[in-house]
Amino acid sequence: MKTLRNLLGATAVSSMMATGAIADGHGWSLAEAAKPYAGTTVDVVFLLRPGYEAIEAMLPVFEEATGIKINIIKHPYENALGEQVRDFVAGGDLDIALIDLVWMGNFAENEWVLPLADVQAKFPDIVDPTLDLDDFFPLVLNAFGGWNDTIYGLPVDNYSGLMFYNRCMLEEAGFDGPPSTWQELKDVYGPALTKDGKYAFALQSKRNETQSADSFARVLWPFGGSFLDENFRSNLLSEESQAGLQFRQDLMQYMPDGIVAYDHAETVNAFSQGDVAMITEWSAFYSSVVSADTSKVADCVEIAPEPMGPAGRKPALGGFSMAVASQADEAEQAAAYLFIQWATSAENAREYLERGGVPARQSVYQQDGLEAFKFVPALVESWQDGVPEFRPRFAEWPEITEIVQEWGTKMMLGEVTTVEGAEEIGTRMEAVLDAAGYYSGDKPLAQ
Amino acid sequence: MRGQVSRKTVFAFIGPAVIGLAVVGIAPLLYAVWTSLHFYNLTKLKRVEFIGLENYMTVLTDAVFWQAMGRTFFLLGTALPLQLALGLMIALVLHQPGLTLIKTLCRLSLVLPMATTYAVVGLLGQVMFNQKFGVVNQLLGGADINWIGDPENAFAMIIFWDVWQWTPFVALVLLAGLTMVPGEVEEAARLETKSKWTVLRYVQLPFLLPGLVAVLILRTADTLKLFDMVFTLTRGGPGSSTEFISLMIQRVGFRGFDQGLASAQAIILLIITIILAQIYIRVFYKEV
Numbered sequence: 001m002k003t004l005r006n007l008l009g010a011t012a013v014s015s016m017m018a019t020g021a022i023a024d025g026h027g028w029s030l031a032e033a034a035k036p037y038a039g040t041t042v043d044v045v046f047l048l049r050p051g052y053e054a055i056e057a058m059l060p061v062f063e064e065a066t067g068i069k070i071n072i073i074k075h076p077y078e079n080a081l082g083e084q085v086r087d088f089v090a091g092g093d094l095d096i097a098l099i100d101l102v103w104m105g106n107f108a109e110n111e112w113v114l115p116l117a118d119v120q121a122k123f124p125d126i127v128d129p130t131l132d133l134d135d136f137f138p139l140v141l142n143a144f145g146g147w148n149d150t151i152y153g154l155p156v157d158n159y160s161g162l163m164f165y166n167r168c169m170l171e172e173a174g175f176d177g178p179p180s181t182w183q184e185l186k187d188v189y190g191p192a193l194t195k196d197g198k199y200a201f202a203l204q205s206k207r208n209e210t211q212s213a214d215s216f217a218r219v220l221w222p223f224g225g226s227f228l229d230e231n232f233r234s235n236l237l238s239e240e241s242q243a244g245l246q247f248r249q250d251l252m253q254y255m256p257d258g259i260v261a262y263d264h265a266e267t268v269n270a271f272s273q274g275d276v277a278m279i280t281e282w283s284a285f286y287s288s289v290v291s292a293d294t295s296k297v298a299d300c301v302e303i304a305p306e307p308m309g310p311a312g313r314k315p316a317l318g319g320f321s322m323a324v325a326s327q328a329d330e331a332e333q334a335a336a337y338l339f340i341q342w343a344t345s346a347e348n349a350r351e352y353l354e355r356g357g358v359p360a361r362q363s364v365y366q367q368d369g370l371e372a373f374k375f376v377p378a379l380v381e382s383w384q385d386g387v388p389e390f391r392p393r394f395a396e397w398p399e400i401t402e403i404v405q406e407w408g409t410k411m412m413l414g415e416v417t418t419v420e421g422a423e424e425i426g427t428r429m430e431a432v433l434d435a436a437g438y439y440s441g442d443k444p445l446a447q
Numbered sequence: 448m449r450g451q452v453s454r455k456t457v458f459a460f461i462g463p464a465v466i467g468l469a470v471v472g473i474a475p476l477l478y479a480v481w482t483s484l485h486f487y488n489l490t491k492l493k494r495v496e497f498i499g500l501e502n503y504m505t506v507l508t509d510a511v512f513w514q515a516m517g518r519t520f521f522l523l524g525t526a527l528p529l530q531l532a533l534g535l536m537i538a539l540v541l542h543q544p545g546l547t548l549i550k551t552l553c554r555l556s557l558v559l560p561m562a563t564t565y566a567v568v569g570l571l572g573q574v575m576f577n578q579k580f581g582v583v584n585q586l587l588g589g590a591d592i593n594w595i596g597d598p599e600n601a602f603a604m605i606i607f608w609d610v611w612q613w614t615p616f617v618a619l620v621l622l623a624g625l626t627m628v629p630g631e632v633e634e635a636a637r638l639e640t641k642s643k644w645t646v647l648r649y650v651q652l653p654f655l656l657p658g659l660v661a662v663l664i665l666r667t668a669d670t671l672k673l674f675d676m677v678f679t680l681t682r683g684g685p686g687s688s689t690e691f692i693s694l695m696i697q698r699v700g701f702r703g704f705d706q707g708l709a710s711a712q713a714i715i716l717l718i719i720t721i722i723l724a725q726i727y728i729r730v731f732y733k734e735v
Contacts, residue, residue, distance in 0.1 A: 082701045089489050106490045207684040258578065258596015260685040275579075395490060399703045406511070409686040413598060 030342060031065050033126045038067025040335040044096040044322070045080055046072045050287045051157035054355035055343050062342050068335045078208055081398065088112040088327060095328035095336040099153050099321050101144045101388075102213075105395035108147035113323035114333070116151045123334045128341050135346050140360040143388040145321035153321025154344040155360035159282035160382035161218065161306050161316030162375055164289055168300035169193060169277040178278065178304045182222060182247060185278070185307050190254035193277045200254040202276040204267040205412055207260065212404040213391055214264075215412075218280065218316050219244040221387055222309025227400075227429070228392060232438050232445045234426030237419065240311065245411065245418040252412065260412050272296060280306050282318060286375045287356035303375040305382060317386040319360070396436050403428045476717075479710040487707035502711035512712060514687065515695040516719075522602075522691060523670045526609045530666065531659075533610065534617025539647070541618070542625040554622075557615035568608055569679025576604050598688035601681050605689050608676060613669070617662050624658040625651060660731045664724045671720055692716055 046052040052074075059070055073094075075083050081103055087094045088110070097113045107113045120127045133141065136155060145153035165178045173192045179185040185201060193200035205215035220226060225241030228234065235241055252259060256270060268285050270276040272295035292298045306315040322340045324333050342348065349359035350367065358379070370376050391397060403425055411421040430439075437443045486498050506512050537557070541550050563571075575582050576594035584590045594600045628651050636650040674693040677683065683690035683698070690698075696716070700709030 082704075085489050085704060089492065110490060110492070206682070207686060208682065258593040258685065261596035261601075261681075398490065399705070402698060402703050406687060409684065413686045415686060 028129050030062075030128070030338065033128075034066035034068055034335070034338050037331050037335040037338065039069075040331045041069040041071050042095045042328075042332060042336045042339055043071045043073065043093045044336075044339075045084055045094065045098045046074050047080060047098070047157070047320075048074055048076050049157065049284055050356035051284055051352075051358060054352050054357035055156070057355055058343075058348065058351060062339065066335075066338060068338065070339055088325070091327050095325050095332040096340065097153070097323050097325050098156075099144075099323060101317070101319055101321075102391045102393055102397045102401070104145075104147045104152065104321075105393055105397065107323065108150070108152055109395045111326055113152045114326050116145075116154070116323070119324050119333060119337050122330075123337060126334055126338055126341075128345065130346070131341060132346060135363050136344075136360050137362055137383045139317075139383050139386050139388060140319065143317060143386070143393070144319045144360070145323070147393075153323030154340050156320055156322045156340070156344055157284065158319040158358045158360040159284050159317070160379050160386060161214075161280050161318075162283050162286075162378050162382065163278060163280050163304045163306050164271060164285075165278045165302055165304060166271070166274065166276075166297050166300045167302045168297065169198070169274070173277075178302070179307050182219075182251075182307045182309050186247070186251050186254065189278070190251070194254045197275070199256050199270075199276045201251065201278045202255050202259060202262060202267045202270050203248070203251070203280065204262045204264055205260050205409070206263040206266075207405045207409045208263070209401060209405075210263050211260075211408050212401045213318060214280075214316065215248070216245075216404055216408040217390055218306075219248040221314035221390060222307070222311055223247060224309070224311035226389075227404075230445075232433055234422070234429055236422035236426050241422065242418055244309070245422065249411065249414075249418060260409050280316070282316070283358045283375050283379050286358075286373070290374075301374070303378050305378040313382075313385055314387050314390075315382040315385070317382070317388065317390045394436075396432050399432045400429050403432070479713055482706050483710035483714050485707050487705075487710075489704040489706055498707070502708050503715070505708060506711045506715055511687075512692075512695065515690050515692045518602075518687075518689070519671060519673075519691040519693075522606065522609070522673070523667060526606050526613075526670065527663070527666055529606070529610045530614045530617045531662070533614045534662075535621055535655075537614070537618035538621035538625055541622050554619070557619055560612045560615050563612065565612075565675030566679045568612055569676040572604060572608055572676075572680040595681060596685055598685055601685060601689050605677055605680070608680070609670070609673070612676075613666060617666070620658040620662050621655055624655040627654045656731055660727055663727045663731070667723050667727070668720050671716060 046056070052072075056072060063069060073083075077100075080098060081100070084094060084097060085106070086092070088097070088107075097107050099107050099113070133151070140155045140158055141151065144155040144158065145151050163178055170176075170178065170189075170193070173189075175189065175192070179189050190200045203215050203218070204210050217227075220236075220241055221244075223240050223244030225238060225244045226235045229238075236245075256262070256276065262270070264281065264285065267276075267279050268281060268288060271279045271281075272289055274297045286303070288294045290298050290301050295301065306313055322343070324336045324340065328336060343352075344359070344361075346361045346363050349361040349364035352359050353364060353370075353373065358375075360383075365376055365380055392400065407416065407421040407425045407428075410416045411418050416424070433439065438445060483502050484497060484499060486494060486496050486501075488494070537553075541553060573595070576584075578584065578591065578593045578595070581594070583594065584592055592600060594604050633646065633650055636646045640646065670691075672693045673691055674697065677689055677691060677694055678697070681689045683694045692712070693716075696709050696712045699705050699712065
């Protein structure tokens with residue numbers, strides 16, 4: 001009995017330490033800071049992805065320590081923006097905004113979220129002295145949580161594009177490693193690995209954000225292209241952009257039929273079933289491809305940085321931050337801040353990582369014992385060489401991404417050429433930017 | 448005056464229905480008209496401004512809108528005749544005398560597709576038409592047909608599901624029409640001719656026309672606003688191959704957040720639906 005009591009006591013203490021629930025060297029504790037807000041309910045949108053399941057699994061410790069209830073509303077990615085926009089327009093219940101890096105312009109310009117510094121100034125007692133913003137990867141903090149040099153959110157679900165490859169399939173075909181360039185992937189690995197119903201590569205290209213972020217943008221940057229030039233005019237007809245888009249067309253012969261219907265789930269599944277040898281996917285899907293429960297090839301999975309193009313690696317960058325909603329009342333704002341601070345803290349980063357999340361804390365990746373997380377070296381490299389404007393991060397992106405999705409898919413289906421598609425996207429994209437006031441000088445060319 | 452119902456009574460009976468209709472039907476419609484005349488983007492509410500008919504001009508000159516409209520009418524033009532033909536065949540079979548129990552069971556089973564939620568039909572389709580493990584390819588002898596990722600196949604799949612779900616409705620409506628034919632008239636006609644076509648054309652069809660007009664109007668309206676099944680099955684893809692007009696309006700209004708433009712599209716769609724309904728009524732009722 002005594003042993004059991006000791007064990008329970010030790011568990012409770014370690015849990016409290018993990019949450020910062022007891023006073024640390026700075027004299028601040030989560031439990032003390034949260035006392036005035038005990039009983040407050042915080043409403044937040046979560047996605048149906050591993051990083052959110054990780055936080056959900058960790059949540060009881062936070063709720064027990066603070067008395068704050070976190071009410072999670074789950075949505076698939078495709079619905080998350082719409083649901084949140086409607087909530088904020090209607091002055092709804094959400095106390096935290098979950099913001100994809102390309103949504104930040106919308107949320108910040110509409111003042112739906114509060115700058116982090118404003119929240120901290122408003123509630124100085126709840127600010128953890130060990131928060132240490134410098135511990136976040138600068139690229140990630142600024143791209144995911146920042147807008148116009150102001151930090152609004154803290155990075156919570158963090159992605160970088162990585163190459164997942166099936167070592168067994170590659171070895172069987174005579175390769176001792178993954179391709180280092182996109183050209184090599186197409187010219188050498190493509191023909192050797194595409195046979196007997198198996199494919200060398202799959203590039204998720206479904207007509208939604210996947211088409212614009214994972215497919216279209218992925219071939220623009222490594223080839224030296226971009227959506228816009230320095231004057232915010234379309235750059236899609238440039239030689240470099242066209243080279244990237246044409247490369248995607250040529251690479252399709254080594255992808256499964258109907259790749260334009262492949263979203264993340266189909267792509268990860270094709271890889272996990274051993275039908276595809278290589279995919280370029282977000283780091284967030286690592287936990288599912290290496291789990292024997294969800295992957296037939298778990299033992300063969302290896303991770304590498306995305307291949308390089310003529311302009312360098314330029315890997316895909318994506319991810320989410322959580323920011324305090326301006327529509328929440330004061331108690332909810334404070335409780336929301338405490339939750340965000342806790343969920344993204346350096347103290348919890350290791351557990352978050354081990355439960356399937358991808359933290360943006362630099363310190364966690366310097367710890368020992370991370371050998372099991374094969375994606376870490378490639379991830380760290382990507383976050384030091386990423387392109388923040390991989391997708392333009394302005395408020396007009398929701399309109400522009402629809403245009404890119406439509407015409408990008410038409411290109412892949414061969415309904416238009418890459419030049420025709422680029423012309424259409426360029427014309428429509430510039431019309432949106434013109435209406436927004438970028439060309440008249442009403443809005444700065446902020447990127 | 449004796450026997451005349453007082454105004455209060457009339458209002459008491461009709462008032463709640465009129466108020467209900469105004470709240471759930473007319474008010475949103477008026478609001479849609481108002482937004483269609485404004486620049487009204489949910490993410491740019493600080494810039495709401497009256498722009499007159501600009502949204503309507505944008506819609507009417509937008510090739511993508513008319514492509515989606517064309518796609519919708521192509522679906523209507525292919526699925527509806529199939530539904531009518533198959534529905535009529537089923538109705539005629541069920542109208543035959545005898546086999547009462549089997550016919551009753553058939554009538555009951557006809558309700559099942561209609562009772563299935565649109566979104567569930569779409570999800571069923573995703574599984575059944577999956578290229579690798581879908582039952583459809585298995586039934587086709589292990590064929591390797593890419594249903595969801597190929598534009599033409601995806602469109603054919605939508606037609607299949609629409610026909611599957613709504614043929615029973617057509618059959619039941621037409622069966623009801625057939626039961627309206629007086630037994631002695633039908634019996635006399637059968638004594639006059641052995642041609643089933645003649646009986647159908649000159650005796651049964653006039654009784655079927657009111658039901659057919661209802662079917663045409665309802666199915667046209669349903670097809671024009673077809674959304675849930677397609678959204679869950681293909682989300683309008685691959686490319687734009689199954690982006691029907693309602694999906695486009697949803698995309699503009701709730702993914703691009705341009706409520707003004709989406710409202711203008713919806714109002715134009717409403718006008719087209721009303722015109723079609725009028726044409727159906729005038730053309731077919733004239734024949735009656």
